[in-house]
Amino acid sequence: MGQLLDGKRLADIRARKLQKQVCELKSLGVQPLFCVINIGDDPSSKIYLKTKKSRANQIGIEQKLFQLPKTIPQQELLKLIKRLNNEKAVNGIMIQLPVPQQINLNEVLAAIDPEKDVDCLTPANIGRLWQGEHFVEPATAHGILALLDYYHITLKGKNAVIIGRSSIVGKPLAALMLERDATVSILHLKTKNLAEYTKRADILVTATGQANLVTAEMIKKDAVIIDVGISRVKGKTVGDVDFAQVAPLSSFITPVPGGVGPLTVESLMEQVVQLTRRNYGK
Amino acid sequence: MGQLLDGKRLADIRARKLQKQVCELKSLGVQPLFCVINIGDDPSSKIYLKTKKSRANQIGIEQKLFQLPKTIPQQELLKLIKRLNNEKAVNGIMIQLPVPQQINLNEVLAAIDPEKDVDCLTPANIGRLWQGEHFVEPATAHGILALLDYYHITLKGKNAVIIGRSSIVGKPLAALMLERDATVSILHLKTKNLAEYTKRADILVTATGQANLVTAEMIKKDAVIIDVGISRVKGKTVGDVDFAQVAPLSSFITPVPGGVGPLTVESLMEQVVQLTRRNYGK
Known part of the structure; x- marks a missing residue:
């Protein structure tokens, strides 16, 4: 059974650090x-x-x-x-x-x-992301990297596979993972055979909002599974991954809810504080 | 034996079209x-x-x-x-x-x-490339797509594998290929097993400058091979691909020299004309 990547817990830890930074700013x-x-x-x-x-x-x-x-x-x-x-x-x-x-x-x-672009969606900030020299990061991608760091999961030389090519998750995450020396594949709706890629993923990120898209047969043993998807099935919030089947095969896995979600909101606040500090030359 | 993707010929054809556009501009x-x-x-x-x-x-x-x-x-x-x-x-x-x-x-x-950025290397233009709404393209990537188009090679749903993550070739080409619905993998020096990816590539682009990096065992039968590499071996200009061995297995392959090179220079001129026309509201 894979270890749970507890986004809620990490979001709370990071929020406390951020509170301190804000206190410091307020004192100025x-x-x-x-x-x-x-x-x-x-x-x-x-x-x-x-x-x-x-x-x-x-x-x-x-x-x-x-x-x-x-x-x-x-x-x-x-x-x-x-x-x-x-x-x-x-x-x-x-x-x-x-x-x-x-x-x-x-x-x-x-x-x-761009100096106020907390979502990192202006052309110049997207460009800086791909140049490897940026001062703001899209919240979800930032949160995912924070989660990997917290659990000491490295990216260098790993096969990273991302399902979803949105401007807010898939593409910027690809840039950041590439910057950290992962080999990155970007999959999407037009990809003919997802499993061909996902089966070789050391780190699999899925961000489609399609429940049960990722099943046990698609997973490499001991993969790290990051589920960004959110959908409602029979009144329950679920991700893209068939959690019950996939979790036992993984080394680490995010729960949904309680995985990436809380970190996204917290990371957004980090960007606000980051831009505020930058604005004041901190 | 794969058909040669004749970049020199296409560059000349496109240059003649461009000459006409320039004549038109001059007449104004x-x-x-x-x-x-x-x-x-x-x-x-x-x-x-x-x-x-x-x-x-x-x-x-x-x-x-x-x-x-x-x-x-x-x-x-x-x-x-x-x-x-x-x-x-x-x-x-x-x-x-x-x-x-x-x-x-x-x-x-x-x-x-950015309106004069013929190389598409300003942050804002790199960002626009990833947003899928851009008015200039990096010359090499532009040339490669022109070559694929000319030989009616489509990208939708194909496995595209790019070796090299430079700002002038690998990354922008990934953006453009993704925009055309290819599934894109970006490989680089830190990738542990190139062949694991290249063997499944319908379209393989290599841009490392490392002679004989890509050998016959790394190729999927009937793949399209685009060689952007340039190096000198025993006084001869060669690409990244072991041409003699790989060509027979491919469906299409670029020669080196005479493949991507001439298109890069020609594409750069296209960007100059494109920006000139844009500047004059054409």
């Missing part, structure tokens, strides 16, 4: 301020916003919500971002996804000042 | 101007510069060389870039690699206006 008269822009009333966005708010409160970060109507025009949104870019007190800006159809998301993201 | 009073900054006297740089110059001449692009002393300070170089950024007539700026030790290359690259 600096209050980290994190602005979240939410458009419309997506129900899962509401849950994420609540989780963020409570984690921010706990750490001592001020989180300000800009709730915009579903029909907001692109130009209005760009104007708001410009305003927040120019406000010295604002340390982080984030667009809660998804956004409605009329919004050109890439244009909106590119408008965020 | 626009002269594409491409500035190359070379620092010191690296002998292979000299050869590359000459090749570029002659291709630029042929196509009708004006190429201006800024030859700087080996000891130039970072600030002087940044000043030159700033000046070229501000000159309306300049359409493309490129730093000839390698640069001497005292130069912080990432800082220099980040100083180039």
Whole structure:
């Protein structure tokens, strides 16, 4: 039976360290301020916003919500971002996804000042990630690396296989794992034979939101399994991995919930504090 | 025996198309101007510069060389870039690699206006590449895709394996191949077992500069082999692939020389013209 990678526990440990950093900043008269822009009333966005708010409160970060109507025009949104870019007190800006159809998301993201881009989604920050010289990391990828580090799981020379090529998980994680000398494969919906890759993975990361996608036959013995997926099956929250079958074969495995999820929110707060410190030359 | 992927021939075909585009621009009073900054006297740089110059001449692009002393300070170089950024007539700026030790290359690259970044090496343009919304592509990667297209080799659902994770070939090519729905693996010096990956590659790209790295045992039958490597062995220019052994097993294979090389230079000129047209709203 694989050891559980306890994301909740690690998130709490890291949150305490972060609290201290925030106290230090406050003693210098600096209050980290994190602005979240939410458009419309997506129900899962509401849950994420609540989780963020409570984690921010706990750490001592001020989180300000800009709730915009579903029909907001692109130009209005760009104007708001410009305003927040120019406000010295604002340390982080984030667009809660998804956004409605009329919004050109890439244009909106590119408008965020890279120095305030807590999600690492501006072109310049994505580029820096691939250059191996960056000052902010996407929260989920950052959280996954923190989890691997905490359990002393190294990446150098390992076969890392990532299922999912999203801009918020798969691609940036590939960059960070490559930087740490893993051999990285990126799989996705158009991959013909997932098992061909997953069977050779020393470290398998799955981020599709498709329940039971990863089964026991697809796993190499003693692999490390990181499950980023979230879906609801018969009223229960589950990941992409058939946990009951796969866990006994793995050396380490994340539970869902309680694995990557708590670390994502905590890592986001780390980015806010990181950008705040940077902003003040710390 | 695999069919030869004739890069020289394709480069000539594409150069003729490009000549026409340049003629059209000139008829509108626009002269594409491409500035190359070379620092010191690296002998292979000299050869590359000459090749570029002659291709630029042929196509009708004006190429201006800024030859700087080996000891130039970072600030002087940044000043030159700033000046070229501000000159309306300049359409493309490129730093000839390698640069001497005292130069912080990432800082220099980040100083180039992304709209004049013919090598696609500014953070913002690298980021756009991974976002799937870009207006310039790194020359070698662009040339490789042009070659695959010309021979009707599709990428969707294919296993693409890239040996080499450089900023100018491996990483950007991974982005472009992923965008075209290939399953992409990035291998490098720290990869323990290259063959484990290369044996399953439908399309294998190697860009290491290590002669005879890729041998017959490492190849899947009927694979497409793209050899970006260049080295000198017994006075002969060779690639990374043991051509004599591998060619019979492949379905398509690039010769070295005459494969990717000529397309790289031609693709660079395409980026200059592309940025010139963009600059003039064409």
